[in-house]
Amino acid sequence: MPNSSWGPDLNFGEFGARMPGPAITRLSAGATLVVGDSFAIGGKVRDADTWPAQLQRMVGTPFVNAAVGGFGFDQTVLRAEDLLPRLAPRFLLVETRLEDGISITRMNVREGAPKPFFAIEAGKLALKNEPVPLGVDTQSDSGWLERLSGFSVVARYAMSELRRSHWWASPAQQSSYVLSEAEAVNVICLLIQRLGELRQQDDIPVALVFQYGGRDGIATRLPWEASRARIMGCASRERLPVVDLLDALRSAYRSDASAYQRLWVMQDNGRVYGHMSADGNNLVARLVFERLFEGKATPIATP
Numbered sequence: 518m519p520n521s522s523w524g525p526d527l528n529f530g531e532f533g534a535r536m537p538g539p540a541i542t543r544l545s546a547g548a549t550l551v552v553g554d555s556f557a558i559g560g561k562v563r564d565a566d567t568w569p570a571q572l573q574r575m576v577g578t579p580f581v582n583a584a585v586g587g588f589g590f591d592q593t594v595l596r597a598e599d600l601l602p603r604l605a606p607r608f609l610l611v612e613t614r615l616e617d618g619i620s621i622t623r624m625n626v627r628e629g630a631p632k633p634f635f636a637i638e639a640g641k642l643a644l645k646n647e648p649v650p651l652g653v654d655t656q657s658d659s660g661w662l663e664r665l666s667g668f669s670v671v672a673r674y675a676m677s678e679l680r681r682s683h684w685w686a687s688p689a690q691q692s693s694y695v696l697s698e699a700e701a702v703n704v705i706c707l708l709i710q711r712l713g714e715l716r717q718q719d720d721i722p723v724a725l726v727f728q729y730g731g732r733d734g735i736a737t738r739l740p741w742e743a744s745r746a747r748i749m750g751c752a753s754r755e756r757l758p759v760v761d762l763l764d765a766l767r768s769a770y771r772s773d774a775s776a777y778q779r780l781w782v783m784q785d786n787g788r789v790y791g792h793m794s795a796d797g798n799n800l801v802a803r804l805v806f807e808r809l810f811e812g813k814a815t816p817i818a819t820p
Contacts (some may be wrong), residue, residue, distance in 0.1 A: 518550065521801075529541075530542060532544070535583075536582075537569070537582070537646065538570070540628075544604060546606045548606055548607065549579070549607060549609075550580075550600060550613060551580060552600070553588070553594065553613055554585065555614075556728040557569065557612040557728075558586055558781075559582070562687070562798055563791070568805070569709045570582065575810075576806065583600055587621070587627065589622040589632075590705050591708060592621070594712065597611060598715070608724075609715070610726055610805070612727075612728060612729070613725075614728045615729060616727070619698060621647065622701040623700070625646055628692060635708070636695075642661065642711070684766075698744055706751035709752055712757060724757060724809050727759060727762060727763070728793075729766055734767050734769065743759065760804055762801060765800065765804055769774065781797055
C-alpha cells in the first residue's frame, strides 16, 4: 500500500504482519513475535523504520510485526493467543500505548465498530462480543463540533485530552464504554496473568513494552498514574519483564525540548504530537535491545 495514510510505504504479508521492507516474504517459524497497536505497527514511518524492523537489524534474527492499529490490550492478547500456535515464535513482545490500551479495553464498540471485550465473572475473564456482531456504518457524517471547527486537528486533540471525544463524533462513530477504568485495569491484570501462563505453556519468554503519547512525556504526573502503577505491579507479580518508555521520554524532554519533538511526527505546525518518528522508533528499539537482549541474538531468559 504505497503512499497510504499510515505512512510513505506500508507492506503486509501473511496474517497481516507488516514487513520490515518492501519485499513480501514468508514468515519464519522461531521468530520474535510482536503484537500491539499502531505504535508498534509504525504509523507514519517507512517499513524499515518501525521499531520492530530496527530491532530485527540490531538483534540479527527474524521479527514478525503482527501489531494492529487501534487495538486495546484485550485485543492484543487475543491476537497473540491466535498467532502463537500458527507461528511458533521463540519470543513474544506485547506492546501497548498504555493509556489507549486501558481505554480501548473498556469498550465494546470503538468508533462505531463492535469489538470483543472481557468482563469479569466469578473472578475470571469472560470473553464477550465473540464472534463480533455486525456494526453500524462507520462512514456516517462527522459530528456537529467537528464540522463547526472545520475538521481541525488541534480541536480533535483538545477533545481527546479533555475526554470529550463524544462531543466530536457523530453517534455512529462514537465509542461505547462498558467497563470503568478500574474494571479495565482488573481485566488487564488478569490478561497479564494469562500471558504468564502462556509463557509456561509454550515455554517462551514473554515481555511487555509500554509506550506513551508525546504529551505524556511532558507531563510531570499522568492523570491515570494510579492505573499505570497497578498494571506495573501486576506485571511484576507475574515476573514479566517490562520495557516502559515513560522515564526515557521525560528525560529526553528535559534534556532538549526541540530534540524531543523530533521523536514524533508533529502535526498542525508542531502543535500536535502524532505517532513516533523514525528517531522515536529507534529510541524504542534501543531500549528494548538493551533491556531484553544482552547485545546478543538470544533474549534474556525469563525466570
